[in-house]
Amino acid sequence: MRILTVLFLLLTLNISLAQENEDAFFIKKIYNSTLTDRMSYEWLRTLTLEIGPRLSGSHQAAAAVEYTYQVMDSLGLDSVWLQPVEVPHWHRGEPEIVKIVNSPSRGDITLNALSLGNSIGTGPAGLTAEVIEVHSLDEVNDLGPKVKGKIVFYNRPMDPTLLRTFSAYGGAVDQRGAGAIRAAENGAIATIVRSMGSNIDEVPHTGGMYYKAGVIQIPALAISTLDAELLSNLLKQEAVKLFIRNTSRMLKNKQSYNVIGEIKGSQYPEQIILVGGHLDSWDVGQGAHDDGAGCVHSLEVMRQLRKLNYQPKRTIRCVLFMNEENGLAGGIMYANESNRKGEFHLAAIESDAGGFTPKGFGCDAESNLIEDYFKKLKNWETLLGPYGITFSTGGGGADISRLKSQKGLLIGLRPDSQRYFDYHHTAEDTFDKVNQRELALGAAAMTSLVYLLDSYGL
Amino acid sequence: MRILTVLFLLLTLNISLAQENEDAFFIKKIYNSTLTDRMSYEWLRTLTLEIGPRLSGSHQAAAAVEYTYQVMDSLGLDSVWLQPVEVPHWHRGEPEIVKIVNSPSRGDITLNALSLGNSIGTGPAGLTAEVIEVHSLDEVNDLGPKVKGKIVFYNRPMDPTLLRTFSAYGGAVDQRGAGAIRAAENGAIATIVRSMGSNIDEVPHTGGMYYKAGVIQIPALAISTLDAELLSNLLKQEAVKLFIRNTSRMLKNKQSYNVIGEIKGSQYPEQIILVGGHLDSWDVGQGAHDDGAGCVHSLEVMRQLRKLNYQPKRTIRCVLFMNEENGLAGGIMYANESNRKGEFHLAAIESDAGGFTPKGFGCDAESNLIEDYFKKLKNWETLLGPYGITFSTGGGGADISRLKSQKGLLIGLRPDSQRYFDYHHTAEDTFDKVNQRELALGAAAMTSLVYLLDSYGL
Numbered sequence: 001m002r003i004l005t006v007l008f009l010l011l012t013l014n015i016s017l018a019q020e021n022e023d024a025f026f027i028k029k030i031y032n033s034t035l036t037d038r039m040s041y042e043w044l045r046t047l048t049l050e051i052g053p054r055l056s057g058s059h060q061a062a063a064a065v066e067y068t069y070q071v072m073d074s075l076g077l078d079s080v081w082l083q084p085v086e087v088p089h090w091h092r093g094e095p096e097i098v099k100i101v102n103s104p105s106r107g108d109i110t111l112n113a114l115s116l117g118n119s120i121g122t123g124p125a126g127l128t129a130e131v132i133e134v135h136s137l138d139e140v141n142d143l144g145p146k147v148k149g150k151i152v153f154y155n156r157p158m159d160p161t162l163l164r165t166f167s168a169y170g171g172a173v174d175q176r177g178a179g180a181i182r183a184a185e186n187g188a189i190a191t192i193v194r195s196m197g198s199n200i201d202e203v204p205h206t207g208g209m210y211y212k213a214g215v216i217q218i219p220a221l222a223i224s225t226l227d228a229e230l231l232s233n234l235l236k237q238e239a240v241k242l243f244i245r246n247t248s249r250m251l252k253n254k255q256s257y258n259v260i261g262e263i264k265g266s267q268y269p270e271q272i273i274l275v276g277g278h279l280d281s282w283d284v285g286q287g288a289h290d291d292g293a294g295c296v297h298s299l300e301v302m303r304q305l306r307k308l309n310y311q312p313k314r315t316i317r318c319v320l321f322m323n324e325e326n327g328l329a330g331g332i333m334y335a336n337e338s339n340r341k342g343e344f345h346l347a348a349i350e351s352d353a354g355g356f357t358p359k360g361f362g363c364d365a366e367s368n369l370i371e372d373y374f375k376k377l378k379n380w381e382t383l384l385g386p387y388g389i390t391f392s393t394g395g396g397g398a399d400i401s402r403l404k405s406q407k408g409l410l411i412g413l414r415p416d417s418q419r420y421f422d423y424h425h426t427a428e429d430t431f432d433k434v435n436q437r438e439l440a441l442g443a444a445a446m447t448s449l450v451y452l453l454d455s456y457g458l
Numbered sequence: 459m460r461i462l463t464v465l466f467l468l469l470t471l472n473i474s475l476a477q478e479n480e481d482a483f484f485i486k487k488i489y490n491s492t493l494t495d496r497m498s499y500e501w502l503r504t505l506t507l508e509i510g511p512r513l514s515g516s517h518q519a520a521a522a523v524e525y526t527y528q529v530m531d532s533l534g535l536d537s538v539w540l541q542p543v544e545v546p547h548w549h550r551g552e553p554e555i556v557k558i559v560n561s562p563s564r565g566d567i568t569l570n571a572l573s574l575g576n577s578i579g580t581g582p583a584g585l586t587a588e589v590i591e592v593h594s595l596d597e598v599n600d601l602g603p604k605v606k607g608k609i610v611f612y613n614r615p616m617d618p619t620l621l622r623t624f625s626a627y628g629g630a631v632d633q634r635g636a637g638a639i640r641a642a643e644n645g646a647i648a649t650i651v652r653s654m655g656s657n658i659d660e661v662p663h664t665g666g667m668y669y670k671a672g673v674i675q676i677p678a679l680a681i682s683t684l685d686a687e688l689l690s691n692l693l694k695q696e697a698v699k700l701f702i703r704n705t706s707r708m709l710k711n712k713q714s715y716n717v718i719g720e721i722k723g724s725q726y727p728e729q730i731i732l733v734g735g736h737l738d739s740w741d742v743g744q745g746a747h748d749d750g751a752g753c754v755h756s757l758e759v760m761r762q763l764r765k766l767n768y769q770p771k772r773t774i775r776c777v778l779f780m781n782e783e784n785g786l787a788g789g790i791m792y793a794n795e796s797n798r799k800g801e802f803h804l805a806a807i808e809s810d811a812g813g814f815t816p817k818g819f820g821c822d823a824e825s826n827l828i829e830d831y832f833k834k835l836k837n838w839e840t841l842l843g844p845y846g847i848t849f850s851t852g853g854g855g856a857d858i859s860r861l862k863s864q865k866g867l868l869i870g871l872r873p874d875s876q877r878y879f880d881y882h883h884t885a886e887d888t889f890d891k892v893n894q895r896e897l898a899l900g901a902a903a904m905t906s907l908v909y910l911l912d913s914y915g916l
Contacts (some may be wrong), residue, residue, distance in 0.1 A: 032619040038658070161490040163845065165895070198895055200496070357815075357874050359846070387621065388817070416815050416874065418895040437623070437656055437876040 057089025093247030126245030148187030278324035285429035293355030300443035335402030350397025356415035362395020515547025551705030584703030606645030736782035743887035751813030758901035793860030808855025820853020
């Protein structure tokens with residue numbers, strides 16, 4: 001008996017080692033194939049240089065839907081379709097003016113500024129008022145009546161000592177998103193915010209801001225980090241007045257689409273593994289890292305599976321979401337429809353953190369499930385560790401966040417984050433900032449994870 | 459007795475845990491201080507944008523010696539000095555011409571080319587000959603008399619499937635370095651080589667090539683990877699003639715310097731921990747990643763130690779080497795002088811792989827020592843792992859390689875390597891390609907390792 005047990009164990013061990021070797025071999029094939037192949041880079045070139053920025057409701061967003069539908073249709077998937085989504089259509093208007101006026105020491109100084117997405121405009125006449133600097137939303141409440149009639153200037157920087165720049169962004173972005181509401185509640189007439197950028201430079205960063213029903217809407221703009229420093233220094237010496245003019249406005253909603261394609265699973269077609277990014281971008285730059293990279297990553301996963309003649313057991317679905325930047329209409333529509341049909345997403349992987357060298361995946365799930373799921377993922381580090389891929393908790397992505405209640409795993413690709421907030425939401429987010437090999441490595445990491453999820457489930 | 463043993467063990471454990479906490483705390487201080495501080499980035503700006511490319515023997519190389527001496531002198535070190543080094547002085551001459559001539563199908567096509575460093579010129583008249591494509595040095599020998607009177611075209615690409623691009627470079631660079639010797643031995647009259655670049659683009663990469671006593675010297679140039687593909691495709695259809703003209707030549711040797719500064723150790727001053735990079739660069743671009751980044755990394759280590767009021771037990775020495783690119787005169791001189799004085803370098807850390815996000819250190823030592831040293835380093839991954847730093851074997855750096863016989867540890871900083879060979883030895887190696895946070899992280903990793911080496915020795 002004892003010998004039989006030993007033999008059985010040896011056999012099991014052999015099988016599991018053989019399986020591990022087979023997995024390692026297939027993952028190596030994925031990497032080799034992705035790294036010798038430039039198609040995803042060429043797709044990104046078209047999306048950024050030929051189509052350009054793709055704000056929801058814009059002609060370019062429509063062109064991106066059409067182009068990526070055609071690409072998906074060329075991949076030999078089992079089905080490709082468009083999912084209708086109604087999206088907001090915000091318009092930046094004329095170039096913004098933000099100007100320090102009549103400074104006793106400096107005269108007039110024009111600052112580098114961009115309206116925040118969804119912001120109303122000042123109207124063609126613009127407005128002039130005294131500036132008051134704050135470092136948090138709470139400080140506005142503390143100041144209370146002192147902000148009345150003024151322009152509130154939010155100037156808390158992203159913390160440079162945090163290694164993941166996304167954490168620093170998370171620690172500062174409330175000023176951009178909710179700053180106008182808080183300022184208006186206390187009687188301010190406009191807000192400007194220090195750009196959410198890692199660098200100290202002249203580049204203003206736009207991004208979403210929101211209004212609240214029942215609170216008066218006031219214009220909200222971002223200024224560059226260098227100008228924020230300049231303004232803050234000047235405020236230490238003297239009272240400062242700003243002139244602001246922007247003509248941004250919200251137009252009527254538009255019809256748009258999520259672009260979807262899938263390979264049907266051969267054994268468990270009802271278990272869906274999703275890969276995705278978002279098609280829309282801000283209206284400045286070219287939406288290269290945010291999130292052209294995520295779109296071509298996801299398309300490349302599908303292409304590599306086909307190219308390597310891989311027949312998945314589970315359904316692999318690629319979703320390019322519309323309107324992540326200023327409304328999340330695509331993500332919400334997708335989840336609502338999926339829930340209505342009673343679908344189950346075993347896992348959803350979003351790439352929305354740029355096309356840089358991947359360092360791993362961040363994972364999220366319902367609290368009673370995450371521990372078990374995470375253990376499983378950690379085991380795969382033996383296979384993915386050689387490619388610099390590790391798993392951490394926390395993450396996912398905005399577009400897939402509403403799928404959490406389906407009790408699957410939400411996963412976000414985590415590329416190296418040091419450069420991301422130099423480009424994010426700026427005119428600098430262009431094709432030339434994306435490196436072909438770094439981009440390919442992201443797609444290879446996602447394809448490898450899809451392969452493991454498909455092979456073993458959770 | 460048993461209780462005493464337990465108490466002793468607990469006490470020891472506590473002390474070691476307390477020490478580990480203290481180390482973690484100091485390393486966190488190093489990272490915080492380096493990440494909130496932009497000085498090394500500003501030094502690099504001066505070195506690249508104000509001084510520019512710094513080929514050995516050039517005025518800019520002299521200016522770089524003077525500038526970095528002044529910087530080092532401002533850091534409050536115990537001593538700063540110049541070590542004289544005689545260096546070769548190669549001159550590129552007029553812009554190179556490499557042209558496909560009289561192609562039946564394509565007519566004349568001008569290719570993007572650069573002379574390789576140390577190459578002779580064709581003379582003002584240039585030369586025209588038939589091209590023969592090869593993929594290795596051995597193939598030239600196999601062809602033998604068939605290459606006589608021809609231009610040998612080395613076209614073996616860097617292997618894109620290798621994750622570390624330095625490995626791919628190592629697998630291809632023999633064509634550039636020794637290609638002219640092998641071709642001349644078989645009667646060829648010139649060589650061109652496919653650029654050592656990861657990307658398929660228009661950018662030619664220069665780099666060192668060498669002649670051999672007794673073998674006739676022939677001109678050697680690099681063409682862009684895209685032009686190499688073009689030429690190779692054309693050669694599949696027809697015989698191709700190239701016209702080559704370059705006026706490169708070696709001038710008289712020049713006097714130059716290694717720039718050195720140190721903080722004397724308080725307990726073991728005879729044990730030296732070296733940090734360094736090389737001051738010289740190629741004459742195209744600005745020598746930003748290669749190796750301005752390594753120079754300011756090394757300077758920043760010294761500055762942070764002083765800024766954090768750290769008094770080292772061992773001697774910490776910063777060496778900015780001259781002439782790494784086309785002769786290694788600085789590295790050889792430094793090692794010879796060090797050996798002559800009977801110095802002992804406990805460890806030498808070179809940064810010569812760019813200013814990208816650091817992923818770890820590669821380590822080398824004499825074969826009977828490396829295993830023990832490596833074990834020690836691996837223990838420090840507990841402290842450095844949270845910053846993405848791991849240790850691997852193999853590495854070091856060209857400038858420090860001659861110190862190996864002192865039986866210490868040779869260490870090379872290993873940044874993410876995906877972008878390096880897009881810029882390496884090209885006009886694209888400019889300041890704007892360096893990210894401030896990525897650069898700072900490299901300096902922080904080096905400073906942390908210096909702290910651990912100084913605290914614990916080997």
